[in-house]
Amino acid sequence: MLATRIPMERDGFDAWLAAPLPGLDAIADPRAMYTGWGADGSVPDWDLTELADYPAAVAAIRADREKTPLELLAARAAGGFTLARHHDGALEIYLYDYHGESSTTHTELLMLAGAGRFARPGTESPVMFWGGDVDPGLPPRGHLPLVVMVVVGGGPARFVETYPVHELTDSLRTVEQAFLAAVVEGDAESYGWDPSQVLDPAIRAVVPARD
Secondary structure, eight states: EEEEHHEEEEEEEHHHHHSSSOOGGGBBOOTTTTTTTTTTTTOOOOTGGGGOOOOOHHHHHOOOOOOOOOOHHHHHHHTOEEEEEEEETTTEEEEEOOSHHHHHHHHHHHHHHGGTTTTTOOOEEEEEEEOOSSSSSSTTTTTOOSSEEEEEESSOBBEEEOOOOHHHHTTHHHHHHHHHEEEEEETTTTTEEEETTTTTTHTTTTTOOOO
16 A cells, blocks of 8 residues: 655646656665665565566566556556545545555556656655555554655655654545545445546546456
8 A cells, every 4th residue: 555645736747647667766775665664674676586487477567667657557547446646736646455566566666756757846755655454544553654755856766764654644644535535335345436536537538447
């Protein structure tokens, strides 16, 4: 699960949607991803060496990392539970995954690191990743996120080993509320999803139909 709010003009948002994902150099310190947080000591597998025995999986991940945010977000929005929009002068993202793959998280972090190029100059915006759980809300008080990355307007993103957690969650509360408001009752074993207010029209227009 991953969320952020990055100050950005509408034309910057549209340009970000259309720009291919950056390389790993868009993050100043990629190896420091987990330092200081809930998974401190873990080593991020940015190079996909742990998947070396699964070449098809590696090829698929590398193909995703050559796509644009528009392509990635539209594909993921086809399955629901995706907030991705330009709202009140900012790029807002809230992505729900139940025990998602770490490689997917890495791809999404690269996607958001690339937003720094289009963000309002001089701004620093935290991106929080807190793993996957049944509860789709932000981490409760006393629970640490797994990763905090700061997106810098006009510069490379960086991972930080400390950040005021309460301040961070409070800054994302309105995004969380919008996400939760889009969850609707489904059948007896699942929930439905109303993307009308949480998926930007530019993304909604290209979401592939579900089988």
